[in-house]
Amino acid sequence: DAGVIQSPRHEVTEMGQEVTLRCKPISGHNSLFWYRQTMMRGLELLIYFNNNVPIDDSGMPEDRFSAKMPNASFSTLKIQPSEPRDSAVYFCASSFGHSNTEAFFGQGTRLTVV
Amino acid sequence: DAKTTQPPSMDCAEGRAANLPCNHSTISGNEYVYWYRQIHSQGPQYIIHGLKNNETNEMASLIITEDRKSSTLILPHATLRDTAVYYCIVRVLQGAQKLVFGQGTRLTINP
Numbered sequence: 001d002a003g004v005i006q007s008p009r010h011e012v013t014e015m016g017q018e019v020t021l022r023c024k025p026i027s028g029h030n031s032l033f034w035y036r037q038t039m040m041r042g043l044e045l046l047i048y049f050n051n052n053v054p055i056d057d058s059g060m061p062e063d064r065f066s067a068k069m070p071n072a073s074f075s076t077l078k079i080q081p082s083e084p085r086d087s088a089v090y091f092c093a094s095s096f097g098h099s100n101t102e103a104f105f106g107q108g109t110r111l112t113v114v
Numbered sequence: 115d116a117k118t119t120q121p122p123s124m125d126c127a128e129g130r131a132a133n134l135p136c137n138h139s140t141i142s143g144n145e146y147v148y149w150y151r152q153i154h155s156q157g158p159q160y161i162i163h164g165l166k167n168n169e170t171n172e173m174a175s176l177i178i179t180e181d182r183k184s185s186t187l188i189l190p191h192a193t194l195r196d197t198a199v200y201y202c203i204v205r206v207l208q209g210a211q212k213l214v215f216g217q218g219t220r221l222t223i224n225p
Contacts, residue, residue, distance in 0.1 A: 004157075033213060043158070043201075043215040056212055091157050093213070102148075103213055105157025 004106035006092050012112045018080040021109045024073060025094030033103065034067055034077050035091040043091070049075065082113045117141070118202045123220045132189040134219050136202030139183040144206050147178060149187045150215070151198040158201065158215070161187065192223045 005024040013019050025032050033048040047057040049069045057067070064083070069075040079086055089110050095103040119137040126132040138147065148163040162169055162176045164185075169176045175188040189196050201218040205211050 035215075042217055043152075045212055045214055048212055093157070095213075102160035102163070103158075105159070108155075108157055 004092055004094050004104050006090075006106035006109050008109060009107065010110045010112075012114065013082055015083055015113055016081045017113075018078065019082045019086075019111060019113075021077040021090050021092075021111070023075045023077070023092030023106060025075070025092070026104055027073065029094035029096050029104075030072065031095045031103075032069060032075050033093040033095075034075070035093065036088045037091060037108075038088045046077070079111075082111075084113045087111055087113050117204045117214075118216055120200075120202055120216065120219045122217065123222070125222050125224055126189075126192050128194060128223050128225050129191055132192040132196065132221060132223070134187040134189075134200050134202075134221060135184065136187070137184045138202070138204050141182050141204050142206075145204045146206070147176065147182075147185050148203040148205055149174070149176065150201045150203065151196075152201070152218070153195075153198040161200075192221075194223050194225065197221060197223045 004026055007022045031050050034046040035043050036046055037043045044059055046059045047067045048055055052069045065079055067077045089108045091105050091108045093103040093105040146163050146165050149161040150158040151161055152158040161173050162171055164176045164178055166178055166182055178185045199218040199220050201215050
């Protein structure tokens, strides 16, 4: 397996534009997590899904952020409209939810909003 | 709702054992102790987890105190590539559970 795949790896966009980050979890995993990492706030959990259903989105900063998981092999995190303070590295992770032995992380998407 | 406390930074000489402490005094009976690390610019990587017995794998050893209120991650022969931020997390094993990271310990291995 190629692991958790995130795209794009880098994204530079102008303030006000819509940004969509993509994640393909490891096949067979049924839990998926989205994180945001900044120097100031560290690694923050934004939302997590189990069996494609959002379980906890309390970490989503505001209505500009939305996440979907239409099927077991794909998830998106959308920011609309984007703001400079959204600049961060966004990580996606997946695990097999029934055992929770370990979560596997993607390489992240570095987002810069100018 | 920080469940763990770790020192913000530590140093260790290359080739020596690195011992990273973690306090989790409010741990519940069904919560496991997990360790992850994050090497610069990469996603976090799972290291090891345990409930109450000491655990060892190819990466590290985990020592959990008898009262389970603290634990120590041991890297037996640290290398420069072990320089990273190490996160200690407590989490229930079964079911759909969130995975929440604290600030971790920044471990620097010195040549």
